[in-house]
Amino acid sequence: MTEVMEELALANRILAHEGVLDAFGHVSVRHPTDPGRYLLSRSRSPLLIEPDDILEYTLDSEPVRPAKAHLYAERVIHGCIYQARSDVMAVCHHHAPAVMPFAIAGKPIVPVFHLGATMGEDMPFWDQYDEFGDTNLLVVKQEEGHSLARALGEHNAVLMNRHGATVVGGGAKELVSRSIFMCQNADYQLRALALGVPQPLHRGEIKLAGAINLLPNVVTRTWEYWSMRLEAAGGMPPRRSSAKAARRPMPKSSRVTPRERRKGRRR
């Protein structure tokens, strides 16, 4: 569990450092051994999340153990999607600047470059107003979460009207790369409009290119890159408390700072 919590804290911070999350947004993973539970931080900005902030929730989005901390109001997004999609192991809800023009204009993001294909061929658009009328647009009720999960269906992501997006994955690393590549895709698609209406990849290309971010040499490369960028900015999460008590050595991948490496310390 320590490893899972540390990876989840790192995933939050990577997505914040890469511009997907800001003061808002949250990332969860399904419990590694109990599919009826999920792990999510207490209410805190993702860039600051530590392993000790991670709480365990039932799929009804109730904390398993009583918690004194503020909880994310929108945690039902996570619980309702885990209920509806047994294949989903990780969920990210965000308001990334790159996707906001599409969420506001109600226009689809389509895969316009090979890495964007990880989003899938198309993406549903959900408007909370259609079913619930005037709200503050936050997804806080079970029925709102279920409605969003229905709209998501079997897709990899769903746009939320004037609000943001929710992305799912088969694990934390797949989720992180899908969320980042979807933002890059949205940015490129928007800027390409100045040159003409961009066309999506061919359907067969989407299927084939959609698997690139699962290739072992790609996963290794991207995770190392995003982690080192975070580390260079001084943003790596601390170890989990109990782990620290046990005085285990730092994981090899985060032991050497860029400065130390420059000075010649080898990994």
Add this chain to the structure above:
Amino acid sequence: MTEVMEELALANRILAHEGVLDAFGHVSVRHPTDPGRYLLSRSRSPLLIEPDDILEYTLDSEPVRPAKAHLYAERVIHGCIYQARSDVMAVCHHHAPAVMPFAIAGKPIVPVFHLGATMGEDMPFWDQYDEFGDTNLLVVKQEEGHSLARALGEHNAVLMNRHGATVVGGGAKELVSRSIFMCQNADYQLRALALGVPQPLHRGEIKLAGAINLLPNVVTRTWEYWSMRLEAAGGMPPRRSSAKAARRPMPKSSRVTPRERRKGRRR
């Protein structure tokens, strides 16, 4: 008072670090116990303001105590609004890049996403030229300040032709989040234009979503996030001189740097 001055210095620096203020712009708060006075820095770029720079002004924008320092030429913006709006406890005047296209084109910023609703349903547009003819566009005379305050009316913000914007709030934290979310909204609205003319939230949504940034778990989360970003950049303001003399411990929230936290020191 020390706490108020330290929060005001921090508010200035947060807004500068988040791109709302630059070499220019200023933030004030109404005096916590005397509603006939307000607090504003001497003339200085907001990113550099220290608690000791904060001066006390009457609502006629005269310094309460004689000051040797340069004063902001546009401090009447603050005094005139505090005179006109007893509910306003904090004022920010800025030229944020995000709002400038709207201030220049004379087009309204409307709430296009949930957090932008904090601006309110609409925003007046004030052109100094209408009443005062050729000026250098700075708001430096009492009658200019009063004219701007009249244009603001009961709204949360006012656009100023080819100059910038002025935003008000019920306190420093509300003002900071409103100013930041208004800039995000302007940025999203402008970029969404490439996809079609963006429509505002429904009127009922604006009312409900406009209160999100007053939710306790939101205020806690955003203030911690913006403070930590500023701290990571080495930009936290120093303590107030007299406070330091008393050798009070640092406030808990700013005691641990990200580097120290990474190394495992717990809060």
Add this chain to the structure above:
Amino acid sequence: MTEVMEELALANRILAHEGVLDAFGHVSVRHPTDPGRYLLSRSRSPLLIEPDDILEYTLDSEPVRPAKAHLYAERVIHGCIYQARSDVMAVCHHHAPAVMPFAIAGKPIVPVFHLGATMGEDMPFWDQYDEFGDTNLLVVKQEEGHSLARALGEHNAVLMNRHGATVVGGGAKELVSRSIFMCQNADYQLRALALGVPQPLHRGEIKLAGAINLLPNVVTRTWEYWSMRLEAAGGMPPRRSSAKAARRPMPKSSRVTPRERRKGRRR
């Protein structure tokens, strides 16, 4: 002279740090006591310039003392303008990203906000091809420099076709703020196009607002702000060698780093 050279090195670095200069571009000042000479660095990227890099040139752009270092190929821009304009005390040539769309499209940058008025009401457009046919677009011959100076005339800046811009000022600080505000103006003007064709300030406003960046409290504020941003990034120039030998104390304005200030050391 030491002070002039240190200010010129600082001006170069500020303009580079604020995004006006990059690997290219250069800034000169007229010699403080001999109007027939000017000061300009050896060929070096502006962010890296040190006081010891500064060389003295005649207005024919010949180094006064034999120099081993590479010289800027385009130094005739400076010499020819100092010959033509006795009021000009500082010159900056740059390819700032903000002005490039205008230099490429051949469209005028006009003052669309109060600080942009420092550019003046209009700005000539010079195309080297008109007089010299095919060249590599660098201004390296005396006749090319004189042609550019003629195009500049009595204006504050000139756009150069598919190349960049040259800006002049009554001193280094005026030049720095004019160059930065002109870039901000160009950026705002371009982005405002998405909302309609932006109109310039009224003629009388341009005259009045054009003097804002000469106000003492504005000069103090902007110079402190840009210097501290540079310092926070670790980019302040070293002292001049001979000055260091004399072991003079650091100037007050650059003695305390943001980190030290945060820890409570007072100026």
Add this chain to the structure above:
Amino acid sequence: MTEVMEELALANRILAHEGVLDAFGHVSVRHPTDPGRYLLSRSRSPLLIEPDDILEYTLDSEPVRPAKAHLYAERVIHGCIYQARSDVMAVCHHHAPAVMPFAIAGKPIVPVFHLGATMGEDMPFWDQYDEFGDTNLLVVKQEEGHSLARALGEHNAVLMNRHGATVVGGGAKELVSRSIFMCQNADYQLRALALGVPQPLHRGEIKLAGAINLLPNVVTRTWEYWSMRLEAAGGMPPRRSSAKAARRPMPKSSRVTPRERRKGRRR
């Protein structure tokens, strides 16, 4: 060889730090003494590459010595171009955000400013689909690499449909500056569209300006600038292991950090 490997690591990191490469993209150089081989890193994000990561390949893109590390799937791009173009000494494949709108819209990047002329007068556009139908868009087969090399022909760069670009040069430094200036050109061309359809330089200007980045004072200036920016960010590569064993002093150009320089240590 140590020097070549260190320069190649540095070239990778400069291009990553300047925004041409990100988690993806790769840079190779032809072997300095054996034109039938080339040097390329193991599969790793360019910002992190160290001299010890560099492997030697045949022009069939087989590693000369057995390698345990992951290899770049797309290394055939390099091998096939070195086979087809004996004048090419360095190759960069990238997905820079600046070029993606053009790669997606299928519109040409043309030289619109003097430094952009290094791309040459025009640039072919290659669509993997034309010859190979549905793929994941990665160039991984020999026949795909040969097809791309044929499309490149005698040009300096080729756009790749919905994927990115490949750029070639007569050496690592020429390649680095060409790659950076091509991205700047693409950015300026796209933004200039808001003002009208930008025209390219005259044909004669392209030829003359295309050689600017080979001028000695330009090469010296740009390489120093990009290296120091990388160094200031803590990103310089470590020395090669064997070199370190020999305890050779650091090369002069990278010995002094900006901080040390600021404190007055002279080079």
